[in-house]
Amino acid sequence: MAPGVFSSSFRDDFLVFISFRGFDVRYELIGFLYAALRRAGVRPLFDEDFRRGKEIWPEIERAIVGAKMSIIVLSENFANSEWCLDEVVLIMELHRAAGQIVIPVFFRLTKAVVEQQSGSFADPFAIYDAEKPEKANTFRAALSNAVEISDGDRHVAPAIRPAEKVVDDIVLNVLEKMNLESLDADYKGLVGIKPRMLQVQHLLDAPSDGICIVSIWGMGGMGKSKLSECVYGSCCGQFDGFCALSNYEGDQLRRELYGMRNRGYKKVLILLDGVNKVQQIEFLADLCDKVKFGAESRIIVSTRNRQVFKGVGCEDFEVRTYEVPPLTSPEAHDLLRLVAFGGNSPSIDFDAVVEGVIKYAGGNPGALIELGKFLSTKPDARLWESKLKKLTRFPLPGVNSDLMTSFDELDSEERTIFLHVAFNFKRRGKEAVIAVLDACDLDAINGITSLVDRSLVLVDRYDRLSLHALHEAMATEIVRKDPTWTIENLR
Incomplete structure (x- = not known):
């Protein structure tokens, strides 16, 4: 099956899918591995996070496709599970087609048993050969590929080696392959990210009486998504459960939150990236009221629009806003x-x-x-x-298209007010501008408030209106391209 047909609802750079045979290793290895990965800030996920049944296989496919990496724990009875072998086939196909990182672990068995389907693998493969010969060959090829890409004897765990030592080695290898030396990794190329992360983490760590939202707010291009992801990745290991969604649909959020509730998680971390509609926060508030997470839970929301927190039910959250500052x-x-x-x-x-x-x-x-x-x-x-x-007249398309997202979300009156400010009222006092625009039958006070909340218009300490240079260039481009807007009409 082609990996391209799947779309992942997971947006976590630290997501690792673990394929294993529960009968063999659930208590002896997986419990240790799960806890150790979480402590390292990595989100482990395996098929037992979903309810068994054919209907959940598409969810498992999405989880595997969305993972940064997969760990295949091959054990004595692994081949008895056709389900596990199906997971290996998909994982190895993703490794070949999409470059997914894969770590095979050989727990209490040799590579030869896996590669040759001998020993404990012989009987189940005899059945597959008799009943499903074509599928048996697919299983063989996937297992052979897993052996081929394995890292020497690094993850061959004989019976004499304690499970804790095996786990330590796997976690170290995961961090190496993800280029995560630690949670304090040097975020190379992300200029200025560390001080901003510390400021957001301070807002997350401050105590609250209920669930707290930390809003990462700013104009397009300010790095809100990357900052949110970095903060999320650095502290998700401190929570019982965590999930990250970008440009999500309601069903995705419901599935994630109810999944964490059903697993008994109380202290959770949720990252919602690109939230720009009041309805999204209203839906979140309604869900949180139903799932009853603990007061230590935190929600990170990246948004261009502060008005998303003014809807029904939003008063149930304590909202702390971090305005992303410009680079020095x-x-x-x-x-x-x-x-x-x-x-x-x-x-x-x-x-x-x-x-x-x-x-x-x-x-x-x-x-x-x-x-x-x-x-x-x-x-x-x-x-x-x-x-x-x-x-100033012809902005770069990549820059302008990002900024235009906020303009496109405005209603017609807000667009008119924005262009009036851009061409007529820069560095003019806000109250004076409101008076003039009100006289033109425009709802100036609400319009300007909306523009400020969307970072499209700035208000300085003297209460004067201004625009970022990029928004000025965007305004010029708008009237140049769209015949319905002309500077003469605006004046």
Whole structure:
């Protein structure tokens, strides 16, 4: 079966699927392995997390496809389970077609038994050969591939070796293959991520009387999703259960939350990435009211829109908002140097134009990355200067499409107010602008509040309105491309 036909609801870079024969290893090995992986910040998942039956096989397929890695624990009675062998077939197909990381473990048996289907594997394969010869050959090929990719004798565990030692070695190998030296790994290439992670973790750790939501909020391109994922990955091991969903449907969230409740989890961590509708938080509030997680549970929500927390039932949560700050000037220089110059310092010819690019991006890492990639193909500083002059009128498509998501979510009146602010009211006092727009029969106070909550309009300490340079360029692009908007009409 082709892995491409499956779509995963799991969005966890630290998800590991474990295929094993419960009869052999559930108590002697898997319990230790499950706990050790969780302590290491890795989410272990296996088919026993689902209710048995043919109807749950699609869920298991999605779990395997969504996993960063699979561990196959081959044991004495493994071949007696056609279900386990089906898992191995899918895992090895994903390894071949999609590069999924696989760690085979040989527990209390030799590689030869698996590869040759001898010993305890002989009788079940005799039955498969007689009843399902084609499937038997598929099983053989998958097992042979598993033996072939195994790491020497590293995970061959004879009876004399304590299970705890086997587990320690497996967990170390998992972290090595995931390039996770520890939860304090150096997040290479993620400029400025560590101090921001600490600030979010401080909000998560502060005590609360009930379930607390930490909202990671900011304009498009600020790195909300990556920051959320890094925080989630660094602390999920502290919770009984955890799940991460992006751009999710209600059924996915219901399935995850009820699954954790059915497993008896009370202290849970939930990551919801890309939440931009009030209805999503209302649905979450209703589910949390039903599943009754403990007060130490935490929910991380990344969003462009603070208004998602103003719906029915949202008052049941304590919401703590972390506004993602722009990169500092040194951080912006580091990121641009990394992307555009391969980590090297640019020649002095580029000094002025580098400053111009950084000023234009305004500390937005997504914009800096897109600009850096584009400009990395331009070896001459004069080409950079030429492109920079055009950016105010012709933004890079990758940058503009990301920002346009927030504009597209506005109603027609909010769009009108946004463009009025962009072309007529920058650096004007908010109350004065509201008075003018109210006189034009626009609901200015609610419109401007919505724009501020979506990071489309900024209010400085003097209560003056302004826009990020990227949003100014976006506004110019809107009126240039769409004949229904003209600067003359806006004025």
